[in-house]
Amino acid sequence: MSEVVMGEGGEASGEILSAQHVMEYAYRRSLGPVLSRFFTGLRDRRIEGLKTAGGRVLVPPCEYDPETGEATSEDWVEVGPGGVVQSWAWVAEPRQAHLLDRPFAWALVRLDGADTALLHAVDAGSEDGMASGMRVTVRWADATEGRIQDIACFVPEEEGS
Amino acid sequence: MSDAAEPVKRLVTPVRIEYRYTPGIAATKFLKAIAQGKLVGQRCPVTGKVYIPPRGASPTHGVPTEEEVEVSDKGTVVTYTIVRVPSENIELELPYAAAQILLDGADIPFSALLQEVVVEDVRIGMRVQAVWRPKEEWGPTFENIEYFKPIDEPDVPFEQFKEHL
Numbered sequence: 001m002s003e004v005v006m007g008e009g010g011e012a013s014g015e016i017l018s019a020q021h022v023m024e025y026a027y028r029r030s031l032g033p034v035l036s037r038f039f040t041g042l043r044d045r046r047i048e049g050l051k052t053a054g055g056r057v058l059v060p061p062c063e064y065d066p067e068t069g070e071a072t073s074e075d076w077v078e079v080g081p082g083g084v085v086q087s088w089a090w091v092a093e094p095r096q097a098h099l100l101d102r103p104f105a106w107a108l109v110r111l112d113g114a115d116t117a118l119l120h121a122v123d124a125g126s127e128d129g130m131a132s133g134m135r136v137t138v139r140w141a142d143a144t145e146g147r148i149q150d151i152a153c154f155v156p157e158e159e160g161s
Numbered sequence: 162m163s164d165a166a167e168p169v170k171r172l173v174t175p176v177r178i179e180y181r182y183t184p185g186i187a188a189t190k191f192l193k194a195i196a197q198g199k200l201v202g203q204r205c206p207v208t209g210k211v212y213i214p215p216r217g218a219s220p221t222h223g224v225p226t227e228e229e230v231e232v233s234d235k236g237t238v239v240t241y242t243i244v245r246v247p248s249e250n251i252e253l254e255l256p257y258a259a260a261q262i263l264l265d266g267a268d269i270p271f272s273a274l275l276q277e278v279v280v281e282d283v284r285i286g287m288r289v290q291a292v293w294r295p296k297e298e299w300g301p302t303f304e305n306i307e308y309f310k311p312i313d314e315p316d317v318p319f320e321q322f323k324e325h326l
Contacts, residue, residue: 016183016189017183017184017189017192017193017301018181018182018183019181019182019302020179020180020181020182021179021180021181021182022177022178022179023177023178023179023180024175024176024177024178024250025175025176025177025250026173026174026175026176026249026250027173027174027175027176028171028172028173028174029171029172029174030170030171031169031170031171031172035172036168036169036170037168039169039172040168040169043169096179097177145169146169146172147169147172
């Protein structure tokens with residue numbers, strides 16, 4: 001969709017025309033059996049991983065083992081809510097669509113009990129508060145509805161959730 | 162909101178981009194003209210073809226298109242599609258037709274909505290005319306034209322516009 005809002009200088013008499021355009025599409029995807037269970041878990045404030053045939057726990061879960069291409073098992077394991085930051089990048093100026101309205105880190109978080117990392121935001125206050133290897137824990141959103149934003153963000157573990 | 166007892170089976174992931182558009186010299190002339198209820202294109206000095214909306218240069222010869230040409234708000238459907246699939250961003254009643262319309266005096270068609278017609282009656286060669294919004298709502302935007310509607314004129318034979326598809 002495109003909605004046209006005339007900005008300054010947008011009148012017909014002005015010399016330079018300029019308009020704010022918005023293109024937006026609400027893409028709907030069917031989750032399939034594995035991600036359906038994962039997001040249902042988030043709605044119920046529970047993070048679940050799925051075991052591969054080799055016994056590794058994938059979080060987020062996949063229908064297929066990314067290493068072997070084999071179908072994953074039906075063996076679900078609850079993980080977290082704590083975990084370890086594997087790597088991170090600081091966002092000094094959050095954009096409108098970001099989960100947090102203040103500076104934060106994008107981080108790969110390996111939850112306790114998982115063998116893979118989940119990409120999410122960490123609210124650490126400042127860049128100095130971030131380090132690879134630091135422990136974090138989940139902060140749940142006030143209302144959960146079965147989407148990744150049900151995890152509002154992760155926070156350093158000593159602050160608790 | 163989802164029912165707490167039901168599993169979550171779908172996810173909505175909005176794709177959104179917000180940007181500021183500055184039209185440039187040629188499109189600005191077009192937009193200022195449409196704010197006055199006129200459709201103004203530009204002519205290629207080599208081929209004589211009229212492009213609307215103008216881009217300021219001939220797409221075939223690369224030369225500036227400086228001569229401005231007012232074209233009619235009547236035109237011919239050169240091709241069309243019938244939309245039967247709903248979209249939450251479009252509130253039109255289904256099915257509806259979207260057409261490529263070649264305005265009288267122009268050499269290139271553009272996309273527009275057709276209304277006041279049953280979709281089964283839409284055909285290539287059909288004559289149509291712009292339906293403008295009330296004048297007090299006009300601005301420098303293509304949205305001044307609400308849609309095109311059929312007019313009571315004989316269909317144009319394909320031979321007459323086959324160069325303009």
